[in-house]
Amino acid sequence: MTDRILNVLFLCTGNSARSILAESxxxxxxxxxxxxxxxxSHPAGTVNPYVLEFLAQRGLPTEGLRSKNWEEFxxxxxxxxxxxxxxxDNAAGEVCPVWPGQxxxxxxxxxxxxxxxxxxxxKRHAVSMAALLLNRRIDxxxxxxxxxxxxxxxxxxxxxxxxxxxxxxxx
Numbered sequence: 001m002t003d004r005i006l007n008v009l010f011l012c013t014g015n016s017a018r019s020i021l022a023e024s025x026x027x028x029x030x031x032x033x034x035x036x037x038x039x040x041s042h043p044a045g046t047v048n049p050y051v052l053e054f055l056a057q058r059g060l061p062t063e064g065l066r067s068k069n070w071e072e073f074x075x076x077x078x079x080x081x082x083x084x085x086x087x088x089d090n091a092a093g094e095v096c097p098v099w100p101g102q103x104x105x106x107x108x109x110x111x112x113x114x115x116x117x118x119x120x121x122x123k124r125h126a127v128s129m130a131a132l133l134l135n136r137r138i139d140x141x142x143x144x145x146x147x148x149x150x151x152x153x154x155x156x157x158x159x160x161x162x163x164x165x166x167x168x169x170x171x
Contacts (some may be wrong), residue, residue, distance in 0.1 A: 006146070007079045008036045010101070012088040015040025015067045016125065017048040017114040019087055022134050024060045034110050037079065039070035048114045050127045069133060071097060087134070088112060104151070106158035108137050123127070 008026060012019035017159035019038035042098050044067050055062045070072040072078060087110050113126035138163035140161045146154060 003036050003147075004010045004081040006033060007103075008034055008083040008085065009070075009081050009099075010036065011040065011070055011072055011084060012038070012112075013041050014044040014112075014114060016044040016046060017036045017051050017112060018067055018110045018130055020047050020067070020087070020129070021055070021131050022087055022138065024055050024062065024065065025131065025135050026138050026141075028060050029142060031133075035079070035141070038065075039068050039073055041070055043067040043069050046115075049128070050120075050123045053126070054127045054131060060109075061141065074098060074100070076100070083159070085162075104155055104164050106155075106159055108134075108162035109133060124157065137164065140164075141143065151154050 010019040010022035010026075015038055019040065023036040023038035026034050030036065046067055047065050052062055052065070055065075073081065078100060079100040082101065084099055084103045084105045085091075086107045111126070111129050113123065113130045115121050116126035125165050141158070144154070144157050149157065
């Protein structure tokens with residue numbers, strides 16, 4: 001499974017913040033081992049401007065980021081997915097399309113920074129916290145010996161990454 005680039009799809013309902021952050025973070029940190037994508041069940045149509053600002057300030061990839069429907073990844077010409085990870089509770093509970101390639105799935109719930117109300121600083125802080133949690137989970141994901149784990153062990157590891165408590169993630 002590790003002799004090629006592994007495709008990872010991050011899902012969220014609106015595909016405007018969390019899944020976009022995860023896509024950019026993994027593409028930057030994946031070092032050619034992973035190709036990340038993102039999509040939503042009901043895409044917002046635009047990427048959250050605070051997310052774009054956050055990524056740009058850190059020199060992370062923003063080119064090509066867009067809010068898109070998850071149906072794009074169920075089409076015959078879509079990339080063969082190895083992993084599908086939901087990052088919001090709404091998307092985790094929805095009936096997903098049938099993904100080509102029977103990818104491993106996991107849920108890594110992260111609070112929605114796009115839902116935060118308040119001033120610009122509160123919104124920027126929410127994006128920063130979501131990125132911190134996602135980055136920690138992505139680091140754990142990248143460190144998995146994917147080629148050495150059987151399917152059940154790998155599925156457990158993916159699930160365990162998502163079960164990290166938010167308090168534990170922030171320590």
